Amino acid sequence: MTNERTPLLAAKHLEIAFGQGKREFVAVKDANFDIYRGETLALVGESGSGKTTIGRAILGVIPTKKGTIAFHEQLINQHLAIDAQREVMRKIQMIFQDPAASLNERATIEYIISEGLLNFHLFHSEQDRRDQVEQMIKAVGLLPEHLYRYPHEFSGGQRQRIGIARALIMRPELVVADEPISALDVSIRAQILNLLRQFQQESQLSYLFIAHDLSVVRFIADRVAVIHNGRILELAPTAELFTHPLHLYTQSLLAAIPIPDPQLARQKQLVTYHESVHDYTTDPAQFVELVPGHFIYANQSELVTYRQQLSMT
Structure with missing residues (x-):
């Protein structure tokens, strides 16, 4: 992807598969995207589209079959030395979907938030650790x-705030x-989004903000990548995507808001999408910058049709 800035994280031709041989299932196909410092890239798609799988691959929880994931231009989807692996673990953190299931019910909130500090020894003294936890809460x-x-x-909503505190106390990038x-009530969602911003x-x-609802990411995302059946179909700045959605699948997601x-x-037209509308047998598709x-x-x-659409706007 063309950009003068150096991306914080770059995924190139990423493929993730489960199983082997005839039982192999390719969950992510040829995914390409960059994330820059200080920005939010939203990855949007239906359940089972592969968006969470990409997130877990970035965290190193699941292996990749092909392609590269580079963080600060260092490949992280390959074997890393222990020190390098720990540094990546500290700098890339995760906020989970279910705040109830992601917290240890037997631990106090003080320990839950402190756990990362203790594991990576990110404090100078016991008083410093307590001060950091208190400031974060x-x-x-x-x-x-x-x-x-x-x-x-x-x-x-409070549990999700605790999950955010647990991730951010590690000073991730x-x-x-x-x-x-x-998993939160509608009244709480805006509070959490404002807190993240x-x-x-x-x-x-x-x-990397993973979601299934385009209406949510409009508020927080700088750019949006739309994924379907493991393949990123469209990626654009948020305003551009909402104003000029080109792919029929993107249009169907917007119509569902x-x-x-x-x-x-009542006046809204329903847009449906099925992969059969494409014929890539003789003219194969590529992920290109239009x-x-x-x-x-x-x-x-x-591409000819898409260019015509853009020229008419």
């Missing part, structure tokens, strides 16, 4: 007295946020 909108309670004593608000502005954090006005909702920053998976005949 305040930063996510909770109180110091909450530190000595247990996860079951908190609401879903990249956070993989896997559907971090989908606040930390990003203060620390130049980068996010609920409209609160009943009269406008205009600066706007990438799409298409063959040559489709």
